[in-house]
Structures are given as structure tokens and as C-alpha cells.
Amino acid sequence: MTDPGALLLEILSWFLLAGGGTVCLIGAIGMHRMPDLYTRMHAVSVIDGLGAAMLLVGMALQAGFSLIALKLVVVLALLLFTSPIAAHALARGALHRGVRPKQLTEDRATRTVLARLVDRPPAPHADGLHPEEAPDSSAGEAAIDPAPGRPAR
Amino acid sequence: MTMFSLAAILVLAALVLAVLRAARGPTIYDRILAGNTVGTLAVLLLLLGGFVTERPEFIDLAITYQFLNIVGTVAILKYFRYGSLGHGLDEQAPALHGKPPADRRDEGPA
Numbered sequence: 217m218t219d220p221g222a223l224l225l226e227i228l229s230w231f232l233l234a235g236g237g238t239v240c241l242i243g244a245i246g247m248h249r250m251p252d253l254y255t256r257m258h259a260v261s262v263i264d265g266l267g268a269a270m271l272l273v274g275m276a277l278q279a280g281f282s283l284i285a286l287k288l289v290v291v292l293a294l295l296l297f298t299s300p301i302a303a304h305a306l307a308r309g310a311l312h313r314g315v316r317p318k319q320l321t322e323d324r325a326t327r328t329v330l331a332r333l334v335d336r337p338p339a340p341h342a343d344g345l346h347p348e349e350a351p352d353s354s355a356g357e358a359a360i361d362p363a364p365g366r367p368a369r
Numbered sequence: 370m371t372m373f374s375l376a377a378i379l380v381l382a383a384l385v386l387a388v389l390r391a392a393r394g395p396t397i398y399d400r401i402l403a404g405n406t407v408g409t410l411a412v413l414l415l416l417l418g419g420f421v422t423e424r425p426e427f428i429d430l431a432i433t434y435q436f437l438n439i440v441g442t443v444a445i446l447k448y449f450r451y452g453s454l455g456h457g458l459d460e461q462a463p464a465l466h467g468k469p470p471a472d473r474r475d476e477g478p479a
Contacts, residue, residue, distance in 0.1 A: 229372070230372050233372045233373065233375070233376040234372065234375055234376065234379075236376060237375060237376035237377075237378070237379025237380055237383075238379060240379060240380050240383040240410065240413070241379045241380075241382050241383045241386075243383065243406075244382070244383035244384075244386035244387050244390075244406070244410075245386060247386060247387060247390045247402075247403065247406070248386060248389070248390060253396060253398050253399055253402070256390075256399065256402060257402055260402055260405070260406050263383065263406055263409060263410065264406075264409055267383075267413075268409060268412075268413055271376060271380070271413050271416070271417070272413075272416070274372075274376070275373075275416060275417070275420055278373075278420065284425050284428055287428045287429070287432060288416070288428065290432060291412065291416070291428075291431055291432055291435050294432075294435045294436070294438075294439065295409065295412070295435065298438065298439050298442045299405070299409065301442060301446070302405055302442040302445055302446075305442075305445055305446045305449050306398060306401060306402060306405075306445065306449070308449065309398070309445075309448070309449030310396070310398040312449075315396060315398060
């Protein structure tokens with residue numbers, strides 16, 4: 217390891233691998249310490265973004281210019297494309313099914329936003345999957361998306 | 370090789386925590402979130418394991434697992450679009466903006 221370039225690569229990949237593992241662990245600890253779903257998603261996005269990217273780049277530095285590095289880049293690209301889609305769908309679905317954020321300061325602005333996004337009261341059940349039927353609040357409904365009726369059969 | 374082992378141990382600890390969250394998550398959305406995280410961490414662990422044992426075939430396994438994760442993401446999208454996984458694609462989807470799932474709207478006013 218007398219070549220300074222190789223030494224630099226070694227140090228850099230050490231830093232990336234150890235740092236990536238630590239970031240993954242921090243994100244997983246955040247999954248347990250955060251109070252509700254949305255803040256947990258915030259903690260998990262650290263794993264999907266920074267932790268995986270650091271680990272994969274660190275491994276690619278160790279692999280050098282080879283097919284292995286190309287495959288690592290492919291994995292990273294797939295990960296960076298799909299994890300925001302999944303996170304978006306999850307947060308949107310949870311919000312529409314009535315899972316409210318905890319510790320929400322209920323001022324006028326958040327009430328307006330929630331009336332646009334969630335036109336129903338918060339779910340009485342814990343899992344929010346079968347919320348009570350509620351009349352739509354008239355505020356944001358017409359402005360956003362007038363729901364198409366089901367086709368008559 | 371020790372740096373791969375160190376990273377693999379850290380990722381394994383994160384994986385255990387994610388599985389615990391999936392086991393005790395209060396809502397189903399927490400479980401889905403933890404499942405996604407388990408998939409991501411499993412891909413990383415497969416790659417690191419391949420580097421630890423110096424067997425590059427593990428990378429192909431990791432790519433395969435990543436594609437399975439993509440299928441899981443599509444399943445999540447379908448679940449939140451249709452309210453269940455047993456819905457046919459040719460049926461009319463319920464509107465996304467706050468409408469209840471389709472089977473609960475049948476008796477309601479048209």
C-alpha cells in the first residue's frame with residue numbers, strides 16, 4: 217500500500233463503509249424512537265438515501281473499474297428510483313385513510329391543508345384501515361378532484 | 370476485509386431493529402414501511418456478505434432481490450390505489466382524494 221492513490225482510495229472506502237453502516241443503524245434506531253408514522257418515514261429515508269448510497273459507493277471503490285462496480289451502480293440506481301415512489305405512495309395512502317400526524321399544531325394553516333388532503337375525521341381505529349363514513353367537508357373537495365362516480369352496472 | 374465485516378454487522382443490527390418495528394408497529398403502514406426497509410437492508414447485507422466472502426455471485430442475487438423489492442413497491446401502489454390486492458385492473462378505481470374504498474360506497478347515494 218505504498219501507492220498514495222491506492223491509500224487514498226482505501227481510506228475513502230473505509231470512511232464510506234463505516235459511515236454508511238452507522239447511518240443505517242441510526243435510521244433503524246430512529247424507527248423506534250420516532251412517535252408516529254410520518255416521522256418514522258423521515259427516519260427510514262435516511263437509510264434508503266444516504267446509508268445505501270454510502271455503502272454502495274464504498275463497495276464500488278473497493279471493486280475498482282469492473283463489472284462488479286457496474287452492478288453496484290445498477291443496484292443504487294434501482295434503489296434511488298423506487299424508494300421515493302414507495303415513500304410517496306405510503307404517506308399519501310396513510311393520509312387519505314385518515315392516519316393523522318401526532319403532535320400536530322392545529323392552527324388555521326394546517327387545518328386548511330388537512331381539509332384539502334383528508335376530507336374525513338381522524339380514524340377511530342388504531343390502524344386507520346376502516347375509518348367511519350363521514351360526510352365530505354365541502355372546503356377542498358370541489359377544488360381538488362371531483363370524484364368520478366362508479367360506473368352504473 | 371474487516372471493513373466489510375464492520376459494515377455488515379452494523380447493517381445486521383439495523384435489520385434486527387427494522388424487523389422489531391415490523392413486529393410491533395401499531396398501524397399497517399408502519400409494517401409496510403418496515404418491510405420496505407427490511408428489503409433495502411437485505412440487499413445491502415447480501416452485497417456486503419458477497420464482499421466478505423469474496424464471492425461476486427452475491428451481487429447478482431442482490432440485483433434479483435432488488436427487482437423483487439420493485440415488485441413489492443408496485444404491490445404497495447396497487448394496495449393504496451384499490452384498497453386491496455384482490456382487485457382486477459379493469460375495474461374502476463376509487464378516487465384518490467379521500468373517498469372510501471369502493472365496496473363501502475355501494476349503498477351510498479349515487
